[in-house]
Amino acid sequence: MPSNTPAWRPIDLDPHKPAYIAIADAIAADIRDGRLAPDTRLPPQRQLAHVLGLNFTTISRAYAEAQRRGLLDARVGQGTRVRPEACPRVRHAAARAQLIDMSMNLPPEPDQPALLARMETSLRVLCGDINSLLCYQPFGGSPEDREAAVHWLARRGIATSVDKVLVCPGTHSVLNALLSTLVGTGGGRVCCDNITYPGIRALAAIHGVSLLGLPSDTDGILPDAFERCCRDNQPAALYINPTIHNPTTTTMPAGRREAIAEIAARHQVPVIEDDPYGLLPEAPP
Incomplete structure (x- = not known):
């Protein structure tokens, strides 16, 4: 007679979560820890429901949740299996969970299987019109x-x-065009924070532009310092990164922005606002 003991069952389900979420979490944990290998077939839903003392609908929802996270595949006649792609992702995410690389300003790697699955779906949609992607835009x-x-x-x-x-294809192409247009080559001056984005330094060097570093406080560039710079040096532009400044992470409040904008307008100094993180603050200035 066939055994009623399933090949896999969750261990230590979290009693504080809905059962279907706890089971999906257990699947992710067992993939991470190597207890569920790639292509492992999970037990039939009715069998697991009987063993755990839960109803069929709960197990069905648990498997569906795990599929949504990109952990499982379900095919007619083949049952529900662990996606091979899920295993290295989950283990790799766990391996670097304690390591935060602060050496470069990069977004966090997407380490959630559900997010990765959605990204893969989006890429497949984009690739549906592959010819246009390969052409000049x-x-x-x-x-x-x-x-x-x-x-x-x-x-x-x-x-x-x-x-x-x-x-434009990227920030550097924009900055390159603006420096060429506003400053030209050789001898021009651009104001910026004393501590500023390294990319603008490299581009300024290419164009022979002198960067005039301005002192800042916790709110960003000091208006008085910018006023003096405009009066004494006639800068061609002001480069500013006012929201989650790179690399200090300072966000300039609305009052300081207004003061800087007023000075720039009065001295007719164009402002190059680099704003890659403008959508991140919950309450932007």
């Missing part, structure tokens, strides 16, 4: 891209039009 962005940018900027309180939007 319209200079400055497609009309659709620029229209989307106009709507996005409007949500930030910036009113503009499609003909004034330029979509």
Whole structure:
């Protein structure tokens, strides 16, 4: 007679969580710890429900939750199995859980199987039109891209039009173009924080631009220092990273921004605002 003992069963389910979530967590933990190997077939849902004293619906929801996280695959006639891709991801995430690399300003690696599964799905959608991805893109962005940018900027309180939007391949290409346009080559000056983004230093060196470092406090660049710099040096531009400044993480409050903007307008100094993290604060200035 076949055994009623399943090949796998969860150990120490968290009693403070809904049972289906606790079972999905147990699946993730056992994959991480190597108790569930790639392509392992999980027990039939009715069998596991009987062994755990739960109803069939709870086990069905648990397996569905684990699938949503990218841990399991279910196929008709083949049962529910551990996705091979889930195993290295979960173990790799656990291995680096205690290590935070502060040597570079990089986003955290996506280590949640559910997030990775959604990213894979999105990439498959993008690859559905692979020919357009392999072609040269319209200079400055497609009309659709620029229209989307106009709507996005409007949500930030910036009113503009499609003909004034330029979509670029990256921050450095934008900064390179702005330095070329506003400063030119040789002898120009640009104000910035004393401690500033390393990329602007490299680009300034290429263009022969002198960076004038301004002292700051916990709110960012000091207005008096910027005023003196404008009066004494006639800078061609001000480079500023006011939200989650790289590398100090300072966010300039609204009052300080207004003071800096007023000085720049009065001295006719263009402001290059580098704002890669503007959407991150819950309550931005």
